[in-house]
Amino acid sequence: MEMMNVTKILNAGHVELVDHMGNDLTVVNAARVSFNKESEWAYDEEAMKRIQGSNWQADKLRNEFKTLSESDKKLIRYLAKHKHWTPFAHPQITLRIKAPVSIRTQFFKHKQGFVENEISRRYVSHEPEFYLPHWRGQPTNGAKQGSDDFIALPSATIRAFSDSLDASLDAYHKLLDSGVAPEQARFILPQAMYTEWYWTGSLAAYARFYSQRSDDHAQWEIREYARVIGDIIQPLFPFSWKALTINT
Helix, strand or coil: CCCCCEEEECCCEEEEEEEEECCHHHHHHHHHHHHCCCCCCEECHHHHHHHHHHHCCCHHHHHHHEECCHHHHHHHHHHHHCCCCHHHHCCEEEEEEEEEHHHHHHHCCCCCCEEEEECCCCCCCCCCCECCCCCECCCCCCCCCCCCCECCCCHHHHHHHHHHHHHHHHHHHHHHHCCCCHHHHHHHCCCCEEEEEEEEEEHHHHHHHHHHHCCCCCCHHHHHHHHHHHHHHCCCCHHHHHHHHCCC
């Protein structure tokens, strides 16, 4: 499958922008409808004159210089600061994400404002791929979860991990070759296996996800995904995203 707008992550994961609906002006007008008002794009007239000369008024060129008015920027900042989140729920973003099963579980804890559809190994039996971790030490601060800094493992320990993955994969194929249904053969596959899903959510939902999962207390792997997702969404909703995540 050919993928556009894809950012690779971990050893075999990725985040792909599939589609999006709306922009910063969508947020503004969702809020202004309360007063039966509507805003339109402003344009950086001076920049157009400097760059395009006498042709700056062409409609095609004007679209390159769209911006929010100062009053609309002020409104977005106010909405975000006072947690009036519903205007931010109208824009939608769809991503296709490939991540290890254990990390996917953390994504799916975010329910409000999201829907997901995942590849099902009840129906597919193509070759699984596995995450090869960047190993980290056990927490030294007494916490029951999380991890410490990255560590180097003995080669024998790394080999034991790889051998376990190979054994699981070999058993999976033997089950399939013996006529076992894929929906049962999949039971042998480990949490290091990659899975993929469509994830559609509102701008508000993605901002909540980003704020929680880019935090230093979140697991390193999902922090990496949050960083990539933020990099994808920020250019689509530059002013709203900044307002929603300014303290993140």
